Amino acid sequence: MPITTGDAAATPARSLRQRWISACARTDPDQLHILADVLGIDGTAFDVLRPAENGLVMVRGRAGGTGQLFNAGEMTVTRCSVRGRSGHVGHGYVAGRDKTHAELAARLDAHFQAQPDDTTLPIVAELEQQIGERAHARQQKSAPTRVEFFTMVRGEDE
Amino acid sequence: MYVAVKGGEKAIDSAHRLLAEDRRGDRRVPELGTDQIDAQLGRAVDRVMTEGALHDRKLAALAIKQAAGDLIEAIFLIRAYRTTLPRFGYSEPLNMRALRARRRISATFKDLPGGQVLGPTFDYTHRLLDFALEDEQPAAEEPTDASNVVELPVDMPRVLEQLARDGLIEEATPPTNEDTREVGDITRTPREFPADRDERLQSLVRGDEGFLLALGYSTQRGYGRTHPFAGEIRVGEVTVEFEPEELGFAIELGDITVTECEMINQFKGSAEHKPKFTRGYGLGFGHVERKAMSMALVDRSLRADEFGEARDAPAQDEEFVLSHADNIEATGFVEHLKLPHYVDFQSELELVRKMRAEIEARQPDPKPEAAE
Numbered sequence: 001m002p003i004t005t006g007d008a009a010a011t012p013a014r015s016l017r018q019r020w021i022s023a024c025a026r027t028d029p030d031q032l033h034i035l036a037d038v039l040g041i042d043g044t045a046f047d048v049l050r051p052a053e054n055g056l057v058m059v060r061g062r063a064g065g066t067g068q069l070f071n072a073g074e075m076t077v078t079r080c081s082v083r084g085r086s087g088h089v090g091h092g093y094v095a096g097r098d099k100t101h102a103e104l105a106a107r108l109d110a111h112f113q114a115q116p117d118d119t120t121l122p123i124v125a126e127l128e129q130q131i132g133e134r135a136h137a138r139q140q141k142s143a144p145t146r147v148e149f150f151t152m153v154r155g156e157d158e
Numbered sequence: 159m160y161v162a163v164k165g166g167e168k169a170i171d172s173a174h175r176l177l178a179e180d181r182r183g184d185r186r187v188p189e190l191g192t193d194q195i196d197a198q199l200g201r202a203v204d205r206v207m208t209e210g211a212l213h214d215r216k217l218a219a220l221a222i223k224q225a226a227g228d229l230i231e232a233i234f235l236i237r238a239y240r241t242t243l244p245r246f247g248y249s250e251p252l253n254m255r256a257l258r259a260r261r262r263i264s265a266t267f268k269d270l271p272g273g274q275v276l277g278p279t280f281d282y283t284h285r286l287l288d289f290a291l292e293d294e295q296p297a298a299e300e301p302t303d304a305s306n307v308v309e310l311p312v313d314m315p316r317v318l319e320q321l322a323r324d325g326l327i328e329e330a331t332p333p334t335n336e337d338t339r340e341v342g343d344i345t346r347t348p349r350e351f352p353a354d355r356d357e358r359l360q361s362l363v364r365g366d367e368g369f370l371l372a373l374g375y376s377t378q379r380g381y382g383r384t385h386p387f388a389g390e391i392r393v394g395e396v397t398v399e400f401e402p403e404e405l406g407f408a409i410e411l412g413d414i415t416v417t418e419c420e421m422i423n424q425f426k427g428s429a430e431h432k433p434k435f436t437r438g439y440g441l442g443f444g445h446v447e448r449k450a451m452s453m454a455l456v457d458r459s460l461r462a463d464e465f466g467e468a469r470d471a472p473a474q475d476e477e478f479v480l481s482h483a484d485n486i487e488a489t490g491f492v493e494h495l496k497l498p499h500y501v502d503f504q505s506e507l508e509l510v511r512k513m514r515a516e517i518e519a520r521q522p523d524p525k526p527e528a529a530e
Contacts, residue, residue, distance in 0.1 A: 015407065022410035026397075055244045057400050057411065058343070059213065063355060063439045063457075064330025064420065065254035065316060069341045070356035072363050072441055075213035075398065077246055077411055093246075093402055095412025096214065135258055135395060135413070142260040144307045145276040149268050 204444025382471030
């Protein structure tokens with residue numbers, strides 16, 4: 001089962017924090033709510049340092065996929081920063097304009113920083129697996145549309 | 159030139175109320191939800207995102223609803239909205255090797271590692287109206303025969319990379335001065351000519367599909383021929399990564415759907431260099447295949463100087479193409495003709511009258527003009 005991107009070889013090893021911030025961004029906010037409840041995260045236990053804010057990130061591509069950089073167009077992104085009781089500052093960055101999503105992600109970032117890695121790792125791995133499964137399922141809907149084209153050879157009568 | 163006029167507020171308010179009523183249409187018909195536009199008019203959403211140069215499906219769907227389906231008006235709304243938001247920064251370059259392709263075809267190689275994957279396509283449809291879609295509840299779909307279906311491989315090597323490995327096509331490598339050179343951004347710096355390829359590509363992504371389609375077509379018909387082959391066309395999801403300043407490392411923001419077209423074009427060589435195919439590149443948000451293909455054709459045509467080709471066709475004329483590709487700039491200038499030009503026209507009218515009077519004065523016995 002592939003996890004997140006299909007090109008693991010080209011992705012440098014990522015820190016656990018990098019992984020959980022990414023996983024929170026790519027997980028549905030409803031599901032993050034459930035996770036926050038399960039983890040006993042109390043929304044009132046955080047100071048909001050930077051209220052959730054909508055903004056833009058300019059998406060960059062490369063000519064030919066690997067060549068010269070160019071700015072392809074922007075996407076909406078929402079960010080939020082909070083400080084937990086432990087003093088850890090959590091940041092949330094999510095695609096789209098859902099402020100609740102960004103704030104939840106920021107709280108989870110602050111929460112995970114205050115936890116030992118071995119507690120967090122299985123949670124992150126589970127989120128990543130679900131993200132990977134969803135992406136995989138979406139792509140595999142095209143599997144039955146794979147074709148073999150046959151070339152018709154003309155004018156080769158004996 | 160037009161001059162500001164005063165008055166008409168009441169009429170304008172009434173016109174806007176009438177527009178809202180007109181947009182809503184027959185109230186016996188249920189109102190269209192933006193989620194329905196997103197889900198069921200996806201190609202319109204994709205076009206508005208690509209030419210609006212802003213990836214946000216919900217906003218594009220809202221703009222389409224507000225514009226009553228006038229896509230250029232919707233693109234205008236998106237362009238205006240984006241100016242209200244702060245820019246957090248630039249993403250990491252999209253990792254197109256990791257694109258999870260749901261459609262992937264090549265017109266140059268029959269047998270591709272990973273295979274040809276048609277995905278959701280209008281190709282091979284008969285273009286016959288399907289009257290079953292008129293019914294609110296269309297007939298149940300036949301399930302796809304899942305037997306003998308082989309999973310798509312995670313890794314599908316890119317067609318042009320394979321060719322480049324054998325030295326048969328120019329490499330797509332970053333310029334050597336990439337670390338020191340700023341990437342052109344037409345949203346920040348006004349366009350200048352000659353433009354570099356980065357600014358050209360940015361302009362082409364947001365460029366009008368119809369305009370680029372016509373230009374691409376013109377190259378096929380001989381106005382700046384580039385002998386194109388659709389090397390690889392892919393539609394799929396790619397993860398956008400971004401490095402926020404406060405974190406100092408890249409994180410994933412989410413997945414976006416993109417369409418990529420890699421054109422293989424006529425080869426170039428010289429006494430010292432063995433001939434190689436050249437390339438044109440197209441990219442857009444969502445499933446925008448016609449646009450990506452047109453863009454790739456025009457990108458290649460605009461590289462005429464690089465390959466020492468004569469620039470004698472419209473599609474090769476950078477200033478002409480880039481100055482006219484943006485449908486919001488174009489519609490702004492064309493549609494401004496509707497604004498009051500009363501004073502301007504009065505002066506022209508006086509001038510014409512004066513010139514006619516001068517001629518009449520010189521001709522003692524003018525023949526009466528035919529009634530108009």
